[in-house]
Amino acid sequence: DQQVKQNSPSLSVQEGRISILNCDYTNSMFDYFLWYKKYPAEGPTFLISISSIKDKNEDGRFTVFLNKSAKHLSLHIVPSQPGDSAVYFCAASEYGNKLVFGAGTILRVKS
Amino acid sequence: GAGVSQSPSNKVTEKGKDVELRCDPISGHTALYWYRQSLGQGLEFLIYFQGNSAPDKSGLPSDRFSAERTGGSVSTLTIQRTQQEDSAVYLCASSSRTGQGYTDTQYFGPGTRLTVL
Numbered sequence: 001d002q003q004v005k006q007n008s009p010s011l012s013v014q015e016g017r018i019s020i021l022n023c024d025y026t027n028s029m030f031d032y033f034l035w036y037k038k039y040p041a042e043g044p045t046f047l048i049s050i051s052s053i054k055d056k057n058e059d060g061r062f063t064v065f066l067n068k069s070a071k072h073l074s075l076h077i078v079p080s081q082p083g084d085s086a087v088y089f090c091a092a093s094e095y096g097n098k099l100v101f102g103a104g105t106i107l108r109v110k111s
Numbered sequence: 112g113a114g115v116s117q118s119p120s121n122k123v124t125e126k127g128k129d130v131e132l133r134c135d136p137i138s139g140h141t142a143l144y145w146y147r148q149s150l151g152q153g154l155e156f157l158i159y160f161q162g163n164s165a166p167d168k169s170g171l172p173s174d175r176f177s178a179e180r181t182g183g184s185v186s187t188l189t190i191q192r193t194q195q196e197d198s199a200v201y202l203c204a205s206s207s208r209t210g211q212g213y214t215d216t217q218y219f220g221p222g223t224r225l226t227v228l
Contacts, residue, residue, distance in 0.1 A: 034216065043115070043202055043219035044154070089154065098144060098167060099204075099217060101154040 003027045004092050006102035015111045019077040023090030023102055026071065030092040034099070035064060035075045038087045047088075048075070080109045113137075115220035117203050123226045124193055132188045132223045136205030143186050144206075144217060145178060146170075149199040157201075160186060193227045200224050 005024045013019045021035075031052040036044035050057040050064045050073070057064050063076045077084055085108050091099040116135040124130050136143050145157040156170040160180040171177070175193075180186040190197055204217040 036219075041221075041224075043204075043221045046216050046218060049216060091154075098156040098159055098170070099146075099154070100156070101146075103153040 001026075002103075003030075004090055004100050004102040006088075006090055006105050008105050009103070010106040010108070012108045012110060013080045015082055015109055016079045019075075019080040019084065019107055019109065021075040021077075021088050021090070021105050021107065023073050023075075024071060025073075025092050027092070027094065027100075028071070029094045030100075031095065032093045033064070033066060033073050034091045034093075035062075036089045036091060037084075038089060038104070044089060077107075080107075082109050082111045085109045115203055115205050115218055117201075117220040117223050119223060120221065121224045121226075123228065125228050126195060127192055129189065129191045130193055130225065132190075132201050132225070134186045134188070134203030134205075134220060136184060136186070136203070137207075137218060138184075140205035140207050140218075141183065142206045142215075142217075143180060144204045145186070145188050146202045146204065147199040148202065148222075154202065157188070190225075193225075195227050198225055198227045 034049040035047040038044045048059050048062045048064050050066050066073045087104045089104045090102040093099050118133045143160040146154045148154050158178050159167040162183045163180050175191045178188045200222040202222045204219045206215045206217045
C-alpha cells in the first residue's frame, strides 16, 4: 500500500522554465512533508519542507504547495537550471516519525 | 563532523556472510534512522533510534537484520547470513528531534552500497 505516490517517473524541462513535480498521499495523519533531491551515488539532500498547518512555503527558487483536501503537494522550481537535474523524492511523516517516501521523479533540465 | 557519515561506502560480500554497516550522525542529533533503497525502488524505512533505544523497528525485513546505537551517537546495522535480495543502498539519517510530535528535518549520509554475490 503506497501511502506516498509520485506518478510521474520523469520530467523534462527547458532551462529557465518552471519545473512542477507532483506528489499525492493517502494517509490523512501525515503532518509534515518534505522534498529531497538525490544525485547518483549520493544520499538525499533536503530541499524544502512544509507543515500541514500551511499551504505554501517558499525558499529561493523552490516553492512547495500543499492542498490538504486533495491530499496533494507539489514542488515548483523557477527558473529551472541544468544543475537541478536529479531525482526528486517527496516524503511525509506523522508526528515527526519515520519518513514515507514516494518512488521519485527524475528531472532533466535541458540547456 | 559537518554531516552524516557512513562506512564503508561500498561493500561486496558473499551470500551467507554477515556484514556490519556504520553510521555517524550529525553531532548532537538525538534521532537516527536507517533506510534502504533497492534497485529501482524508493527509500524504505528500516529502524529508528531515539537516543540509544529503538522505539520503531517495524521496517526491519527479517530477524537477520539488527541494529544498535551506543552512547547516543554511532549506530551499526548488522545483516546476518546475507541474501542476494539484501543488495541495496543502505542510508542513515539523523535529526535533532527531542520527542514525539516535534517535526524536524532528517539529514542523510551518502549511503553504503551493499552487493551480495
